[in-house]
Amino acid sequence: MQLSRRLQSPPFQGAMLLAPALIVYGVFALYPLIDVFGLSFMKWNGLTPTRTFVGLDNYVQVFNNDPVFWGALRNTILWTIMSVAFPPLIGFGLALGLNQNIPGRAPLRALYYMPVIIAPIAVATMWRWMYDPFFGLFNQMLAGVGLQSVIKDWLGDRNVALFSVFIAYVWQTVGFSMVLFLAGLQSVSQTLVEASRIDGAGRFGVFRYVTLPALKPTITIVVILSLINSLKAFEIVYGMTGGGPAQSTQMLAMWAYTEAMQLGDFGRGSAISVVLLLITLAVVIPYLRWSLRRQDANQ
């Protein structure tokens, strides 16, 4: 009886429900995280069973003698800033438009969301072809309208390659922000909207003083998810440029993978991963705390 009561107790049932997810999280997220941290102090080529402790040497090498690391860091920061600014802004605009009672609203929502469900590597292949300097869609179109002077080697010119990849990334991810904003917009209280209109607020006033404050939790989520996704940008860059030309589109996540899986230096790859993790935490945690504090203050 006592056992049966204990089995039926909410804490026990809660623990039982959480246990599978915790085990999966522990095995596939926590353990690798700890292992990568440990590996960043080792020299290991991924082939031999022995790992040699080298202290901070991997970090020293990465910071002082890696000709790619600082460029990859710069690209990652630039990419993150652009990712937090553009896809959410465009997604927000689309969500505002598609929240109106316009004809074809449902199919348009599906159309804008569709790129999100395509595998990034397929997106990369598709856009690589469109960017092809000889036969690609963009250069053909530019040539067709007489803009030969604008024609570029979109993925081969280091001055534009990162931005070319980013446009493909925006195309793929904007639907994700749009859906989150749409959900947020639909939770805005219509009573408040109507009350503010009765009080004389115009369209902008309703937006500024009712819609926007109500969307703050959504904005926080979109910004944080955009931040995290952009910091770990990998597939689309890998698929479109492989980090080239001359490592000019290299990103930290991809460089960590390259060092470990392709160059066989797991210690250095892990050190780069740890740096990336620390940057992510340093950016995300303060923003999250600031947002939560503001929400609490507003409530």
Place this chain on the structure above:
Amino acid sequence: MRGLGFLGRVAAFSGMMMAAAVPAHAQAIKLWTLNFANDSANQAFQSIIKQFETANPGMTVQVETRGVDEHKAALRVAAGSDQGPDIFFSWAGLGLGGEFVKSGLALPMDKYYAQYKWDDEFLPAADIFSKQYAGGRYGVPYSFHGEALYYNKALFAKAGITSEPKTYADLLADADKLAAAGIPAITFGGTVNWHVMRLLDEILETQCGAEKHDALMTMQASWASEPCATKSFTEFHNWSSKYFLKPFMGIGQDQSFNLFLAGRAGMMLEGDWLVGQLKQNNKLADYGLFLFPTGGSRLYGFSEYNYISSKSKNPDVAAKFLDFLASKDVQQAHLGDFGSISINKNVKYTSTEPLDQEWVKIFNEVNGTFVNGDQAFPLDVTTEYWRIINEVASDNLDPSKAAAELQKFIGNRK
């Protein structure tokens, strides 16, 4: 009791079935190789496996093919488990293939070299890479390739070039003639770093000579203090700025080949496998080839190997398959599918195609080889070598500083 008896009989029957199944399973091997750009090689591989399985009932070969980078990554992941391949493809030499040998992941094959008398079968130039390790012999040749300049006969004629260049100065003069006729002299695909690299490898052999070039590639000599290294980067930049079909950094080697086929450039620096690709496109008659005139007698080329994994549970079956693959009959039947030359020295060359004959002549006259930079250097140096080459090719790095920059990286290695 009756129930237990029935269960016992079921268990015994299951045991017998398992015992009967084990030998068949024990004859199965896994082979991991590349998805080759030359599709005739992929098709030939499948056909050879079927022949082997027919000739050896109970033995099965399961093939997994991947792109180059995916293959390298898969092998590295498999190194930590027992689920990897019995046979794996890698390149010969101390660079890419050597890493697996040095890490104890390849099986010493002295026993099989003696058992199958492979030294009587393999081309010495391809065979030699198996002997460069202290602990025994590793891997068997899968292919042996040379690289040369292919040229479009019609474009050469249009530019007024009447004979193949014999010296580097002749080659430059021909490139100038092509440029004057409005024809880009040569095409490369920059997204795959190793393609553009080939030109610098050839220029280094030309400017430095065999001995100094080898010293540079083995990092025994300083790139910063060898004037020929800096001269090579300057020459390379001269080519990339004046003679390359542009743009080139945003396209791959496969597209570069398509542009070459479409008559957009005069030359392409490719391996003997291009003959098969030209054949597939019915363009053999339109192209000729000559060795890059380095001024030396060494052939720019490399060998590809198959290694038996040290974790293989069926190394004897694996060796038997490799012997079958390398046998004279199989190689004779599939001559041209893997390249113009077979790794079996007893194969007879009967092709009447001029390009095939040209390659056979080149291989017969070869006096030493020098390998591609990415097979000579360790992986990290290769990556930096590519970065510097690409920076020079795209005018982002002064060629006079490139050799010193590479040496700086080499000097900082730990």
